[in-house]
Amino acid sequence: MPILLQVLDLGGTFVFAISGAMVAVRHRLDIFGVLVLAFAAGNAGGITRDLMIGAVPPAAIADLKYAGVSALAGLITFFWYPMTNRLRNDVLWLDAVGLAFFAVAGAQKALAHGIDPVMAALLGMVTGIGGGMLRDVLVSGIPTVLRADLYALAALAGAGVVVSAHLLHLSPMLAAVAGGGVCFALRFMAIRHGWHLPTSRPAPASGAPHHRHHDQDR
Amino acid sequence: MPILLQVLDLGGTFVFAISGAMVAVRHRLDIFGVLVLAFAAGNAGGITRDLMIGAVPPAAIADLKYAGVSALAGLITFFWYPMTNRLRNDVLWLDAVGLAFFAVAGAQKALAHGIDPVMAALLGMVTGIGGGMLRDVLVSGIPTVLRADLYALAALAGAGVVVSAHLLHLSPMLAAVAGGGVCFALRFMAIRHGWHLPTSRPAPASGAPHHRHHDQDR
Amino acid sequence: MPILLQVLDLGGTFVFAISGAMVAVRHRLDIFGVLVLAFAAGNAGGITRDLMIGAVPPAAIADLKYAGVSALAGLITFFWYPMTNRLRNDVLWLDAVGLAFFAVAGAQKALAHGIDPVMAALLGMVTGIGGGMLRDVLVSGIPTVLRADLYALAALAGAGVVVSAHLLHLSPMLAAVAGGGVCFALRFMAIRHGWHLPTSRPAPASGAPHHRHHDQDR
Numbered sequence: 001m002p003i004l005l006q007v008l009d010l011g012g013t014f015v016f017a018i019s020g021a022m023v024a025v026r027h028r029l030d031i032f033g034v035l036v037l038a039f040a041a042g043n044a045g046g047i048t049r050d051l052m053i054g055a056v057p058p059a060a061i062a063d064l065k066y067a068g069v070s071a072l073a074g075l076i077t078f079f080w081y082p083m084t085n086r087l088r089n090d091v092l093w094l095d096a097v098g099l100a101f102f103a104v105a106g107a108q109k110a111l112a113h114g115i116d117p118v119m120a121a122l123l124g125m126v127t128g129i130g131g132g133m134l135r136d137v138l139v140s141g142i143p144t145v146l147r148a149d150l151y152a153l154a155a156l157a158g159a160g161v162v163v164s165a166h167l168l169h170l171s172p173m174l175a176a177v178a179g180g181g182v183c184f185a186l187r188f189m190a191i192r193h194g195w196h197l198p199t200s201r202p203a204p205a206s207g208a209p210h211h212r213h214h215d216q217d218r
Numbered sequence: 219m220p221i222l223l224q225v226l227d228l229g230g231t232f233v234f235a236i237s238g239a240m241v242a243v244r245h246r247l248d249i250f251g252v253l254v255l256a257f258a259a260g261n262a263g264g265i266t267r268d269l270m271i272g273a274v275p276p277a278a279i280a281d282l283k284y285a286g287v288s289a290l291a292g293l294i295t296f297f298w299y300p301m302t303n304r305l306r307n308d309v310l311w312l313d314a315v316g317l318a319f320f321a322v323a324g325a326q327k328a329l330a331h332g333i334d335p336v337m338a339a340l341l342g343m344v345t346g347i348g349g350g351m352l353r354d355v356l357v358s359g360i361p362t363v364l365r366a367d368l369y370a371l372a373a374l375a376g377a378g379v380v381v382s383a384h385l386l387h388l389s390p391m392l393a394a395v396a397g398g399g400v401c402f403a404l405r406f407m408a409i410r411h412g413w414h415l416p417t418s419r420p421a422p423a424s425g426a427p428h429h430r431h432h433d434q435d436r
Numbered sequence: 437m438p439i440l441l442q443v444l445d446l447g448g449t450f451v452f453a454i455s456g457a458m459v460a461v462r463h464r465l466d467i468f469g470v471l472v473l474a475f476a477a478g479n480a481g482g483i484t485r486d487l488m489i490g491a492v493p494p495a496a497i498a499d500l501k502y503a504g505v506s507a508l509a510g511l512i513t514f515f516w517y518p519m520t521n522r523l524r525n526d527v528l529w530l531d532a533v534g535l536a537f538f539a540v541a542g543a544q545k546a547l548a549h550g551i552d553p554v555m556a557a558l559l560g561m562v563t564g565i566g567g568g569m570l571r572d573v574l575v576s577g578i579p580t581v582l583r584a585d586l587y588a589l590a591a592l593a594g595a596g597v598v599v600s601a602h603l604l605h606l607s608p609m610l611a612a613v614a615g616g617g618v619c620f621a622l623r624f625m626a627i628r629h630g631w632h633l634p635t636s637r638p639a640p641a642s643g644a645p646h647h648r649h650h651d652q653d654r
Contacts, residue, residue: 009399009533012387017600024582024637025635027578028634028635029582029583029635030583030633031633031634031635031636032586032588032592033582033583033588034277034636036565036588037582051269051274051439051487052265052275052276053274053275053279054274054275055489056274056488056489056490056492057488057489057551058488061551061555061559062551062555064552064554064555067554067555067558072260077636078636079636081636096509107639111555115275115280116280116282118282118285119279119280119282119285122285122578123279127235128252137355137356137573138569138573138578138579138582140577140578140615141358142245142356142357142358143356146247146251146254146255147247147354149249150250152250152251152254156250179599180543190380191250197248197250198248198249198250199243199246199247199248199249200249200295200296200297200299201242202254204322205576211575217293227563269487269492270491270492270494270497271484271492271497272493274492300556314548316606326535333493333497334498334500336500336502336503337497337498337503341497345600347472351574355573355574358576359576360463360575360576361574364460364465364467364469364472364574365469366466367467369471370468370469371468374468403591414464414466415467416466416467417461417464417466417467418461418467418470418513418514418515418517436517
């Protein structure tokens, strides 16, 4: 079981480190900046989860494999960027796999630390979206994970399946497969069919929303 | 006393979750993005405080009421946005109430964990401004709490009153009322009368400051 | 040895607090916003390190000297901004000194907490670049520490020297001087001679990278 957890965690780290490195290359950071952003994107979700559940030092700090996997992903992306970029659509699927890995691993680790089941599902979601959020904040964008089709919801659904299976005393391996499958399937269908959740309608008078928010709360 | 603390903490969470959800709606996030930003804005200050004082897992993770209150605030804002928006001025007052709640709760919790009084006052301020800072960073703005009239100072003043009352062995309830009152009054007067603190004068030669800061430290 | 560590830590805090305050003044924050950004820039690196290694509450919270030094730096910058600004090139050197202080202090503190040597070097780097990253994120910029010439690499090199000296059982004082010297020298040469690391070549078709990243991962 700890082995399953670590495989999922490291797999998610690798995939998100690639996404972080790709964003860094696009913003013309040098090779070291690429490695830093790869590590940040690959590990911010897991580190946040570990700090929240009191697992200190976080796995990404205590265990060198996380830094190693992140560096590997960063170097691959840096040296073969045109190729990675051409595979961008495949990367989208890969990213959905990483999301599924992290959602499952996050929920299982939180449960193992005695966190309340509902909160464990939310922490699974945080593990899945944390890396992407930091990645986008560092390059000054609104996090795509807050906008992309069913992104955070898919992570929560997968983590929820893991938690439900835990409450039903099913095997962790089965829970991981089912939860990961649900997360991946939801995200896959959202990408393929453009599924998305409703947005609210801001009041008509509010004009250009992006340029006014600095003043809204003053 | 723990009950007083929790009421203040949850009240602050509700108010700031609404402010986070409103910003999310304005940026056209979907319903799930609205819920995530509501949780982030409502709980980032308290989570930061709890990590700093070693109260792990943070209350917002250990106790489902925080997530519940945040979700409620997010849903209300999402479904009745035009109404919430029309009440924007009232929301400003409400926000000042939330700031007062958080400043008081943050300082009292830090004191209860044996933090040095001066630092407890600063942690009260952090509790009050943390959620708004994360909210604005996530949508790529300069945090309004760093710009708005007397915002952070009001939080520090309220927290300072709580700490002073603690040093004088006054009742926590009295301290909460006095500290919260000071924070709210300062912020209220600042909004109503446009009170603000002085800014420094950058050197004339520095030109358009907003467009040059990327290069300043290179 | 703890005294050496604290002198380095407080020196780094002072220097980075000045850099945070200068950015705040340029963005026309009021005096309180300047103080908040001074504290954030001066202490985010050290707080992150302390949370990662489980040193809770972080030194910057447990010990008032950090807040005091940050406030002093903020006030000096606020009231003498034109002068500080005219000394900007000197500030660049000063910033390199702060980076060296933090890289050394971060690595030594991590080692003292039993962190794996390789990770201790990485935490030294994080201590050095964390404050500048938060500073730039708060004012909506891409962190200069991710772009500036050899910035993060210099921090890692300095921290690596400290860790190597530790493994060779050399004196901590000698390690600090050597590691700090390496970090400062690398950064100094990079500034003076425009040394920089290679960047990757994004695929030609990718057009204007800065305007497309919101959509990349959807």
